[in-house]
Amino acid sequence: MAETTPSQNLSAKATSPTALCVYCGSSFGAHPDYEIAASLVGRTLAERGIHVIFGGGRVGLMGAMADAALAAGGDVTGVTTKRLVEAEIAHEGLTHLHVVETMHQRKAKMESLSDGFVTLPGGTGTLEEIMEQWTWAQLGIHTKPCAFLNVRGYFNPLMAMVDNMRDEGFLKPGLNDMLIVEGRIETLLDRMTGYHAPMPKWQHK
Numbered sequence: 001m002a003e004t005t006p007s008q009n010l011s012a013k014a015t016s017p018t019a020l021c022v023y024c025g026s027s028f029g030a031h032p033d034y035e036i037a038a039s040l041v042g043r044t045l046a047e048r049g050i051h052v053i054f055g056g057g058r059v060g061l062m063g064a065m066a067d068a069a070l071a072a073g074g075d076v077t078g079v080t081t082k083r084l085v086e087a088e089i090a091h092e093g094l095t096h097l098h099v100v101e102t103m104h105q106r107k108a109k110m111e112s113l114s115d116g117f118v119t120l121p122g123g124t125g126t127l128e129e130i131m132e133q134w135t136w137a138q139l140g141i142h143t144k145p146c147a148f149l150n151v152r153g154y155f156n157p158l159m160a161m162v163d164n165m166r167d168e169g170f171l172k173p174g175l176n177d178m179l180i181v182e183g184r185i186e187t188l189l190d191r192m193t194g195y196h197a198p199m200p201k202w203q204h205k
Helices: 032-047 060-071 082-086 102-111 124-139 156-167 185-193
Strands: 019-023 051-054 076-081 094-101 117-119 146-149 179-182
Touching: 019 032, 019 102, 032 060, 032 124, 032 146, 032 185, 051 060, 051 102, 060 076, 060 117, 076 102, 076 156, 082 094, 082 117, 117 124, 117 185, 124 146, 146 185, 156 179, 179 185
Parallel strands: 019 051, 019 117, 051 076, 076 094, 117 146, 146 179
Antiparallel strands: none
16 A cells, blocks of 8 residues: 655645544543543534544544544544554444554554544553644644643643753744643634644744
């Protein structure tokens, strides 16, 4: 299968998202609030008529989010790899399931299907996915919003690190403001609707 390239839609016009990619853990985490939040995200997206794009797993927060969206009548598309299908962790009840060869293809496909990115608590894979999208946004590869649902303050240390990158001269001032961080999914989605992308990194003063 040919490699998929990132979206090249560079219009910065604010629009209401019709499809959002949700990044979240393949585990449930140490507190029930994480699963509750994941289910609420899935249900809220479905109720708003927003197509859910995610990593295609049936386990952990991924599975809880997808199940809640499906139960609420939403469209849910998973993107996974053959290796993960063979490991029997792919969700079998989705509206659509794309199976690709590599993780690079998986991430690019998820980006191409989405109008923005919602990040729930998760581990290294979750952070790797959203940080790549934020990097692409800084470079002007796409103009889609990158958002974090800050359940139980989970992302507070990460946001402190982002501020530290800015303060230490490794992130241009203002680029940290690209990230949308909220504790309620409704507020987060409202802010994503009004998002305007800044100029690409190398044009940013």
